[in-house]
Amino acid sequence: MKKISSLIGVILLCSVITAQNVFQNIPNRKTTTLNGKWHYIVDVYESGYYNYRYEPRDQKEHPTNEAIFLNLKPNDRSDLHEYDFDYSPTMYVPGDWNSQDEKLFYYEGTVWYRKTFDYHKNKETNRVFLNFGAANYRTDVYMNGKKLGFHEGGFTPFYFEVTNLLKEKDNYVVVKVDNKRKKEAVPTLNTDWWNYGGITRDVDLIETESTFIADYSVQLQKSNANLIEGFINLDGESKANQQVTLSIPELKINQTVTTDDNGWVSFNIKAKKINYWSPENPKLYAVKLTYNNQTLDDKIGFRTIEVKGSDILINNKSVFLRGISIHEENPLDGRRAYCKEDAELLLGWAKEMGCNFVRLAHYPHNEHMLRLADEMGIMVWEENPVYWTIPFDNHDTYLLAEKQLKEVMIRDKNRASVIIWSMANETPRSDVRLEFLKNLAATAREIDNTRLISAALEKNRVKGKENTLGIDDPFMDYVDIISFNEYVGWYDGLPDKCKRVHWEIDYSKPVFISEFGGGALQGLHGDRLDRWSEEYQEDLYIKNIEMLRQIPQLRGMSPWILTDFRSPRRMRPVIQDGWNRKGLISEKGTKKKAFFVLQEYYKEMMEKWGK
Structure with a gap:
């Protein structure tokens, strides 16, 4: 368990320039959605990010007016600005830009997003985090003119703490999303699917107490189907030597454990008469984690999975x-x-x-x-x-x-x-x-x-x-x-x-x-040797x-x-038209x-x- 803790710690405690990952169980936390319409600017040459010497503007001590992340407005009629979010179009977040703007259907490059909002914390000492479910591929995030950091990878979540930057009025988040394919990236240049660009999953503000349950694992031990094991990890200044209670009422489990100096605690709990999760019986137990009057709920199933010889065994x-x-x-x-x-x-x-x-x-x-x-x-x-x-x-x-x-x-x-x-x-x-x-x-x-x-x-x-x-x-x-x-x-x-x-x-x-x-084009019929027919x-x-x-x-x-x-790889007119036709259901649902x-x-x- 300690070894797992250190691996997760590497991710949770990384520097400000790289996004922190990963917030556990967002659906059951106090969140405020930032989903909805965001203004966007298409920046083909990335001139809002690089100056004419190809130097990143966000690494300059005094970025100029062309730095889009500053979200500047002209002070008077003589001010020079070459962008304006207020007059730019909007698109829905979460969502890809390819399907929302036909001019961006094949676009691969940089798009800037901006969202404005007001926010009032429930309690002055609470903390607030800005969380992205995913954005494809490289994402640079700024709030109220300050760079929070970046994340690379198009399909996994990331967050930044924004507690000290948050205002009650007129906050703005600016996000630079770049979906250009690169040889050294993961995935790399060559794929057989659509490279959807944009902020493709939910964006939320997560409000927590000053010290809170950041991460946890609750599952069956590999070698013992009657032993529930896992860990709980607190984040905050008061994380050491704190009591956390794990409760699974249906199994009559109610155990209190104490964290170490790093806010970490592991547990092993014997349980009787577990109703195991399986495809026939997708049983989920209500699990509650409580710390300092904060409760985090989840629904978790318990099952074993192993292989013996050529068999896959579930329970x-x-x-x-x-x-x-x-x-x-x-x-x-x-x-x-x-x-x-x-x-x-x-x-x-x-x-x-x-x-x-x-x-x-x-x-x-x-x-x-x-x-x-x-x-x-x-x-x-x-x-x-x-x-x-x-x-x-x-x-x-x-x-x-x-x-x-x-x-x-x-x-x-x-x-x-x-x-x-x-x-x-x-x-x-x-x-x-x-x-x-x-x-x-x-x-x-x-x-x-x-x-x-x-x-x-x-x-x-x-x-x-x-x-x-x-x-x-x-x-x-x-x-x-x-x-x-x-x-x-x-x-x-x-x-x-x-x-x-x-x-x-x-x-x-x-x-x-x-x-x-x-492949088969739905509705195309012929002999079983007619390539692209449903019969083939x-x-x-x-x-x-x-x-x-x-x-x-x-x-x-x-x-x-x-x-x-x-898939852009699938170019045959009439049959493919940009679609991989290997589906058993057509793009119309037939x-x-x-x-x-x-x-x-x-x-x-x-x-x-x-x-």
Whole structure:
């Protein structure tokens, strides 16, 4: 536990120039939303940030009028200003700029946002934090003319304390968001999804007491299903030697513990007759943490997850993961998904298909997805955006990947639905890549030893054996579940090839097919060999399912993908028009024929394995 504390402390106690991460359980704290209309300025040349010598204006002792973060107004008619937020257009936050302004549909670059507000604290000694659910990709944040810091990474939360800058009237927050793709970034230049730019998740002011519960973990011990363990961490000047009470009324647990000099305390509590969380029974317990008359509520499920041989065990029961892959996109609106209603749409479709599992690809999704998965009894694979051609020999790139992994793990560690942390997707094999992924996996296990580790790897042909496929990746030795993507019938031959394929996977570990599939334009019909027709996709699913049955260790799959999604890589007119057509549901919400093939297979698996 102490080792975990030190890792989280690295994130919580970082310098002012880097955003602090991560506020636990924002939905149940006292918050004031800053969602809504924000004024914005498109800054293609970043002239509001760099002067004509290409020097950052926010690092100058006396920035000039062109520094957009100052939010200046002319004092008289002779003043020179080349921007004005008051006369600039507005867009909705949270939301991406691509879908809100047609001129920004393909835009990648810098956009400045401004929000003005008044604020009155409940108590003079209280503290206030400015929290962002996520913004893509690099975010520089300023309040009342002062730089708070920056955050890099498009899918994880970050916050800044603003207590000493806050005024009762006329506050303004200015945010510079830059979504330019970069080789050394995570993800890197080359992806197969839309690079939605903007402040894409909720923005809140969080008000706390001067000392408060900053972080906590409450879950079952890995080796003992009757022992609830975890930690509580206080933040503030009075954090040492403080009493904190953990209460789970249904389990008749009410235990008071005392923090150490760092505001940290761990606990182990025996519990009887736990009603365990599972897809059949998504039981969530009301959990209360109380400190100095402050109560923080949560709903937490308790379950065990482990592998034994080729089986995945939930609460000691072998399960088959009936999954589907999902992008964080509302296809009906052609935008980044961000709200609970979006989560209900996507997970509702998955549930209708018969899924008990979803793979959230290829980056951390918004928190609504995880909390709703808890309630619906859907198991979850969460993925770090280490995708395709990351420069594995770049140490700074590794640090970015590790940072984003830590951030999502800290945010979602209390969600029972999360059973797998994925390190990467379709990364090319090399020695430096192996070290990169090994180090990520070791970090993940150090932070959380209760969940499973995997990655979406790639199949390969077995040498000297015609039509024999397997997986030869040294990273298999460091994962709990062997997961790989295969596209037999789409990128690898035609669907009839599935009948000739044999599999050799000489590992006594569960095998999970993280992707298979093919494209179809909904409403386009033809022969089963007519590429892009619903019949081709339907036949591909039928034959892939039959082919994959022969893998004895097969314990689940998450075909690619639930819905059609936007991707600039997909340029064919009439058929694609900027959409990846591998979805089982179209961008209009219409189910394709292959949807029902997978639904029938999952009904069969439910009868064989249970819900």
